[in-house]
Amino acid sequence: MAEPQVAIRCRGLTKSFGEGEAQVKALRGVDLDVPLGELLMLVGPSGCGKTTLISIIASVLDHDSGDCEVLGRDLARLNAREKARLRRADIGFVFQAYNLIPSLSSAENVAVPLLLNGVGRREALAKAERVLESLGLGGRGGGRPNDLSGGQQQRVAVARALVHEPRILVCDEPTSALDEKTGDTLMRLLREVALREGRALVIVTHDNRIFKYADRIATMNDGRIVSMDSRVS
Numbered sequence: 393m394a395e396p397q398v399a400i401r402c403r404g405l406t407k408s409f410g411e412g413e414a415q416v417k418a419l420r421g422v423d424l425d426v427p428l429g430e431l432l433m434l435v436g437p438s439g440c441g442k443t444t445l446i447s448i449i450a451s452v453l454d455h456d457s458g459d460c461e462v463l464g465r466d467l468a469r470l471n472a473r474e475k476a477r478l479r480r481a482d483i484g485f486v487f488q489a490y491n492l493i494p495s496l497s498s499a500e501n502v503a504v505p506l507l508l509n510g511v512g513r514r515e516a517l518a519k520a521e522r523v524l525e526s527l528g529l530g531g532r533g534g535g536r537p538n539d540l541s542g543g544q545q546q547r548v549a550v551a552r553a554l555v556h557e558p559r560i561l562v563c564d565e566p567t568s569a570l571d572e573k574t575g576d577t578l579m580r581l582l583r584e585v586a587l588r589e590g591r592a593l594v595i596v597t598h599d600n601r602i603f604k605y606a607d608r609i610a611t612m613n614d615g616r617i618v619s620m621d622s623r624v625s
């Protein structure tokens with residue numbers, strides 16, 4: 393297959409939750425192109441569909457109608473096994489609620505994507521420790537995530553999403569628990585790592601302190617992208 397130029401391409405993407413009177417239309421027709429090499433930020437009011445959209449892009453949630461292509465692959469045509477393979481190889485996801493596994497140490501949490509890709513345990517843990525260190529958590533990998541502060545747990549979640557060097561990285565509010573300096577360190581690292589060699593990054597955020605790191609900012613409202621701003625930076 394030819395190498396795709398576009399990392400993410402969505403057309404008329406819709407998604408509803410629930411049935412009948414209780415149905416919520418989370419996405420009402422999203423059109424979006426994210427080229428390789430771009431850091432796109434996604435903003436908009438609570439409930440407008442940001443997490444829903446990036447969950448579909450990360451192929452952890454199925455859409456109802458419309459198209460979503462990631463790295464040239466049409467998600468609607470992939471079966472569960474193919475989607476799992478795509479996620480494992482090419483996608484990193486920082487969840488809004490971190491979703492760390494409490495019974496594993498922080499370094500083991502970070503190592504999970506490597507272990508799933510067949511990397512040996514010792515090598516996976518060593519790499520996990522290096523990524524944690526780059527996020528200011530050197531020496532903290534041995535403890536449980538619940539013994540860390542919120543901001544530290546958030547960085548463990550980012551480390552886990554980055555560790556296997558995915559081509560597509562989606563992050564849901566990755567700086568919400570971080571002070572300005574730690575947020576800057578994280579964003580510099582995300583730009584450097586995630587944009588290496590034709591990758592792409594989509595970051596949902598309310599944090600206007602980090603807008604300067606974006607190539608473009610898409611604003612969502614009520615299940616649609618309503619404006620797109622290019623940043624001059």
Ligand SMILES: Nc1ncnc2c1ncn2[C@@H]1O[C@H](COP(=O)(O)OP(=O)(O)OP(=O)(O)O)[C@@H](O)[C@H]1O
Pocket residue numbers: 409410416417418436437438439440441442443444445488
């Ligand atoms: N699993 C679900 N079941 C039912 N409704 C859902 C589910 N997930 C999301 N929704 C609804 O879909 C809409 C969009 O939710 P979504 O989580 O995408 O919003 P968001 O823009 O990420 O908001 P926030 O900024 O608060 O995180 C909301 O009305 C939400 O209540």
Ligand SMILES: [Mg+2]
Pocket residue numbers: 442443444488564
């Ligand atoms: Mg959300």
